[in-house]
Amino acid sequence: GAGVSQSPSNKVTEKGKDVELRCDPISGHTALYWYRQSLGQGLEFLIYFQGNSAPDKSGLPSDRFSAERTGGSVSTLTIQRTQQEDSAVYLCASNERGLRDEQFFGPGTRLTVL
Amino acid sequence: DAKTTQPPSMDCAEGRAANLPCNHSTISGNEYVYWYRQIHSQGPQYIIHGLKNNETNEMASLIITEDRKSSTLILPHATLRDTAVYYCIVRVSTGANNLFFGTGTRLTVIP
Numbered sequence: 001g002a003g004v005s006q007s008p009s010n011k012v013t014e015k016g017k018d019v020e021l022r023c024d025p026i027s028g029h030t031a032l033y034w035y036r037q038s039l040g041q042g043l044e045f046l047i048y049f050q051g052n053s054a055p056d057k058s059g060l061p062s063d064r065f066s067a068e069r070t071g072g073s074v075s076t077l078t079i080q081r082t083q084q085e086d087s088a089v090y091l092c093a094s095n096e097r098g099l100r101d102e103q104f105f106g107p108g109t110r111l112t113v114l
Numbered sequence: 115d116a117k118t119t120q121p122p123s124m125d126c127a128e129g130r131a132a133n134l135p136c137n138h139s140t141i142s143g144n145e146y147v148y149w150y151r152q153i154h155s156q157g158p159q160y161i162i163h164g165l166k167n168n169e170t171n172e173m174a175s176l177i178i179t180e181d182r183k184s185s186t187l188i189l190p191h192a193t194l195r196d197t198a199v200y201y202c203i204v205r206v207s208t209g210a211n212n213l214f215f216g217t218g219t220r221l222t223v224i225p
Binding site: 035040041043045048056059091093103104106107108 | 158
């Protein structure tokens with residue numbers, strides 16, 4: 001079956017521009033997570049959605065970062081006025097909260113801010 | 115929130131067992147041990163998890179010490195496709211919203 005998909009796979013932008021990253025979770029998964037991974041680093045949690053609401057935004061690094069989820073499905077992560085330190089791979093994961101609690105990850109979007 | 119300690123890198127000969135250690139000396143009674151791996155240029159992939167009993171699935175075995183302060187992930191017959199970064203994570207299975215990934219162990223399977 002279809003896994004988590006993300007688009008675009010690569011995004012190159014200029015400093016100061018806004019970018020939108022999209023995540024399509026696995027159908028039926030109510031929980032959705034955004035992480036980012038800087039070069040050679042582990043994953044850094046950004047935000048968690050349960051349905052359309054985001055009970056945990058604690059990982060968003062600044063107010064330039066925002067995310068929304070509509071229809072309990074697709075999510076968009078928006079970064080305004082991008083900075084070079086925003087360059088990273090942005091990963092999305094989804095799951096159906098339950099006993100195993102396994103998160104299914106997408107392939108990521110590689111963002112490069114010049 | 116680095117609750118786990120792993121060696122930064124390991125090598126393993128193809129066809130041999132790969133044993134990846136993890137220390138989690140401050141683990142709480144309700145925290146599980148999870149293992150994920152990340153193959154180059156892909157998102158992380160769930161491998162296995164356990165609470166206190168040893169676990170086995172089609173991918174790997176997880177051995178947790180009796181005091182639960184450390185564990186070992188075992189890939190019984192490593193292949194070249196098992197080359198990846200392996201992350202050991204401790205978390206409450208339900209209620210926690212995210213996974214805290216450290217820097218993991220980079221396993222290289224050598225032909």
